[in-house]
Amino acid sequence: MTPAEATRPVLIASALIAVVVGAASLSGCGAANSDPHRFGALADQVAAVDVPLTPGGDRLAPRAQSAEAAGLRPVKFSAMKVAVMDPHAMWDARDDQAGVRRVADDASLRDAVIRVVQPAVQTATAIPIREAGAAKPPSLMHDAGLRRPTPMGRTIQLGAYSSPDAARQAWERLKASADFAGLAPAFESVEVQGRTLTRLKVGPVPTEAAASVCRAAAVADAWCARNS
Known part of the structure; x- marks a missing residue:
């Protein structure tokens, strides 16, 4: 859309307001009450408003300049594409954009992980455990010198x-x-x-x-x- 096309509704609305205000003034004075074609005349006035669609046809509009002439960097516009995705697909797309590799999608990496883990699994060897017998109570050392003498x-x-x-x-x-x-x-x-x-x-x-x-x-x- 060009600037002229964008401002055309505004110009039409301004002209319509001016015509309506003028008609209201005449109606207030009683000058046009006897004219049965007054509304048709107002419509013709609105239709006669010249609203140019090209930048060169409007004297009041500023002259359009190219982006290079205005000192701006040119931008290439392209149509926007909207895709509807479920949450899982959106997460996968986000990971792909961030450079995250999924292990489930990389068959070589998955096989490498399996090959590394498998050798670590070893068969446990049963170790015989000897059951300890009942511990013998320590023998008490009786010292004859510690015995109290029997009263005689x-x-x-x-x-x-x-x-x-x-x-x-x-x-x-x-x-x-x-x-x-x-x-x-x-x-x-x-x-x-x-x-x-x-x-x-x-x-x-x-x-x-x-x-x-x-x-x-x-x-x-x-x-x-x-x-x-």
């Missing part, structure tokens, strides 16, 4: 007291003697003829040392030296 001797009674406190006080006095070294006290509560007494016993006392222990405790009764 007997327990003898040194006296009977009216209360546990009295029996403990008696032991505090007696243990200072060397004859009671290595002996451990024992306090036993008994009831004799309705009275509650606390017996003081020590041990273990070897049989041959029982008499000396009784003498150190100042106990002359025969029951001190016998097995209690």
